[in-house]
Amino acid sequence: MSEADSSTEAAPRGGIRVGAQKFGTALSNMVMPNIGAFIAWGLLTALFIESGWLTGIFSGLKDPGGWVAKIGGWGEYDGAGIVGPMITFLLPILIGYTGGRMIHGNRGAVVGAIATVGVITGSDVPMFLGAMIIGPLGGWLMKKLDGLWEGKIRPGFEMLVDNFSVGILGLLLAILGFFGVGPLVSTFTRAAGNAVDFLVNHDVLPLTSILIEPAKVLFLNNAINHGVLTPLGTAQAAETGKSILFLLETNPGPGLGILLAYTFFGTGNARASAPGAALIQFFGGIHEIYFPYVLMKPRLILAAILGGMTGIFINVLFSSGLRAPAAPGSIIAIYAQTPSDDFLGVTLSVVGATAVSLVVATFLLKIDHSEEMPDLAAATAGMEAMKGKKSSVSSMLTGPDHSRGPITDIVFACDAGMGSSAMGASVLRRKIKKAGFDDVTVVNQAISNLEDTHDLIVTHTDLTARARQSTPSAIHISVDDFMSSPRYDEIVDLLGKTNSAEGASGSPSDGADPTSDSATAAPPAGAVATAPSPTQQALAVESIVLHGTATTRDDAIDEAGRLLVECGAVEESYVASMHEREKSVATFMGNGLAIPHGTNEAKSAIRRTGLSFVRYDEPIDWKGKPAEFVVGIAGAGKDHLTLLNTIAKVFLDADEVERLRAAQTAEEVRDILTEE
Template identity: 55%
Template sequence: MSTAPAPSAAKQAQAHVQRFGTFLSGMVMPNIGALIAWGLITALFIEKGPFPLGKIGGFGQSMVGGKLVDNIGIVGPSINYLLPILIAFQGGKMMYEKNPTRGGVLGAIATMGVIAGVPGYPMFIGAMIMGPLGGWTMKKLDALWDGKIKPGFEMLVNNFSAGIWGTLIAIFGLFAVSPLVKMLMDVLTVVVRVLVRNNLLPLTSVFIEPAKVLFLNNAVNHGVLSPLGLAEAAGPAGKSILFLLEANPGPGMGILLAFMLFGRGAAKATAPGAALIHFVGGIHEIYFPYVLMKPALLLAAIAGGATGVATNMLLHTGLKGPAAPGSVIAISAMAGGDIAKVWIAIILATIVSFLVAAVILKMDKSSDGDLSKATADMEAMKGKKSSVAGNLVAAPTGEIKNIVFACDAGMGSSAMGASVLRNKIKDAGYGDVKVTNEAIANLKDVYDIVVTQETLAPRAIPKVPSATVLTVDNFMNSPRYEEVVEMIRTQRSGSAAPVAPVAAAATVGAAAAQDEAPAADILSTESIQLGARAVDKGDAITQAGQLLVARGAVDSAYVDAMHKREESVSTYMGNFLAIPHGTNDAKEHIKSSAMSFIRLDQPLDWNGNQVKFVVGIAGKNKEHLQILGKLAKIFSNNESVQALENASSADEVAAILGKVNS
């Protein structure tokens, strides 16, 4: 048995930095709206703004109760209290998956300690430390008495444990953490000032531009630049150049313009659309595949970035707050009175980047490069499918004949998705197109299209470099299925009429198991529960599994395998349906094929999706494939789903799902 080589130390380090940057970004990005609101208020209403208003901007005095008092305004309290606490709340939520609100509250309480430790100092780095720490420590403490609290005392214990621990960790933040954070911020501020005073700030582009392409920028941008920039913008200057080090769209725009004029093939054809998404939409990752395709273009990005930074330094330009995404619209909104200067820097950065990229493309005598492969490489580095760069991957150039639906084990969700997709393709009249399902580990580069879940795409992409990879998050009615049908229709529009469904096409994938007909009564009324309640998805999985155990179809170890499957990949299927099932290694725990059905009184959160129906499945031999195929037909029909929701008895449910027993 061969094993994949272990990733190099450099790759592992890069992955760790990417995950760290993603985590920081996850705290900041949901609160960008609040940061923009603060930036706009600062730009408009401070004393030097176009509409100076002390009540809002926080300057001057107002008469209150016959006395003159200093105006507090919105600007100061927002940056000193609101924004750090919002970031901390998000960090606490991220660390306590089971009870995110509780984690967020503890993160916010903990952060008040570091805020109080250094009054008037924007504690963003402190929030990024104490927020996650508060949520994580609360999660660990709750685990100590989980399941040990007597009924009726849960609320008392939960409230007082949160209050007591919140008090302690806030005091810890006040005396232990705030001095360290203040020291770190002072050191970083000195470093930035040295770079500015010695005109060395443009050199940061040497690191920032390559980091963007490698998805390492979040760690620098959200961990260092944004907190320092916000602290600087809160001072007398009211703005900061640090917000422009990474956000300037000029370097990427210049590269895309060069491809529009001097590129060839797919790169030239897709560059105009990519430029619009990049420049106006602010999604910079759209140009990363072009650079990865020809790494020498990093020189163009660095040259353009350094030009933009140097211009902003020369013109004393800055933004009132962070611009996210890095769109010219967002940047212009944050520029205030510097909008003309900002545009000059963007234009010059674009021109320099374009000139360098044009020379590289003109002198490069190598082949055009593979934009699809570069996109796949980018997505593999990013660790997930790109929502925009994936559009750069063109449809298969050859005739689409072989489609595979891939999942972790190639037996559960992939069989369900393959059945739905196969039926749509057959209904469109293209029965000669083969649709199969397969485990990602067994994929070979022999398919025209690969359909998989978004979280599994990074594993699938390297195995099928010649295929078009599409991702789905809804197995019942994903719009991706219609895209596949449209690809086939468009491709064959100039050829003969669609081929009628043939017998061979109906026997592939999930239907390939029809030679092993399932035993009767896969679903019995004893395995149907209506009006059920579940605390979370783990509880629902356990209930579905215990119904299979009670039926005598599986032993208790199979229930553990159902939880293990859910840990690796979600079994949410779409149309309010989840189908938890065991891992591929759990076959020995299956005694006979069976299915359980649970309808929940209240929809359950299943990784951000609502689930009302939980169907547990165990299949002997390959019988589960046929079961999944029949369930796919039922749950892809909205009328059937509505009928299941309205059913008042187990017998009614059994009648609607009767096909699984036939």
């Protein structure tokens, strides 16, 4: 599948906002996994630099061995210690490593880290922005190079080519970083720092709230905060010991004021839920919880803007800032990074932002008093639509949705509608039938065929945003493990809340097979038992390999695809579509099983339904998951679904999986996978 949306993207595609969200997500994905390292650096700075907390404590005492100075790298130890090397080397390398890994796994990560060292040594400022450029670039180039000679390396030379290609590309990018990227980013960083100084010196920095506060509600905060403010703020903090930039977006005051206004002057569910939301926002640092309250009455964005401007103005007035990023934006995290002489300014900035936001929001709610309070649930749904996924805190605002009536129509959707979705639907259907919900149907389907008539849609996490476009009124559940996702149990629990007692019979009827695929393929009862030959034909003995030779995911896909070609099930072009499908969403099912298959567009390359089976003595790294069994799939119609259902049953049973591991012949494997 060539077009798949990340579940963190907004549902509507296209437009400036979605593009900015994608850009912000890419930047934040390099910074957020390493926030702990930023915090560690901030705490080391707070404790051990020349003006740090421990330095003040030991200032009147003799420091035998000078251990405080050694750690901080000041005084006679200037340039040594931990603080300087951490911000100069560790943090940028972590960002470059993460950026490369995002693009091309561990190989991209290593190239990204090597290249980042070149950028660091070629500059005279902390190279966070440089790492954000060179890290992903290294991963992308490594991915392209690997694609050039994929399948063309003689056996036995793979490790030699892999290692030298990483080393040579890393060398070239390190040189490029040293002479090119490093100096350019240094110039840009100094220019950006001068721009910030200009805004501060001319008392116009508070005007940035006009952009920041609306951006937060539109989920563009990652692009602004982690993409721009954190790198610039860290560079500024390295020179001055603190930065006001860390407080521009994280101040909880604007959101807290809005939630307090709803607490005192709101109505209905909004007023009832606002106090709890305020606690989560202020102490937990989850700012997104107040976004629905703004979306209910968009004019309240004015309260957030004025509150944010007030907080920034006070911080400018007191010259206050933080030593390192405060993540999440909790008052606890903010105080943890506040220098000892800045607590007053930071505290007043939060209090002032809260007070102004509260007064303005109260006024706006008061003049709107005659109007009916909009639906908080609808506003929360709108927020989740913009965010592109279910909010982890939204249920606190709205509670479970029991108003849509019983859920009877569930669709498990993927790109082609024949592999991942069929397997997932089989597992989910079994759980639902076992729970006694015999009136609930679970079918698998291609996303392109979805209509907005279904009750609940289940998709891989990377496909949820795409499915929302076709079925906005359905409940959407995201999974990342098709065989044993905990979300399946959540769906069963949801059915217990939404479906009437009459809808759950307590147990399947004696004559019914709860694991059959009747809901998907709709065959008559007993059809599977009376027509075994297509099942046997789909998995030929010649298409079963007990000792696979592949060592990488791509090689394993080639191996499984080649078996499909050799048995006449597909044309050669189908194998390329299997790789295309894997680029968008991994086909790892869980429990050691991967089922690579082609895209929906490649169905014309399928001659007949066929499956291949490869068992590996050493598990394949399948995007971070160990795949011991690889089943290649080519489904011309629905006659492969029964076999997939049986395979699902096998891999949900630890004893059956052990039988597969111990099988000595291809015939034995086929018997295990096709027995009813």
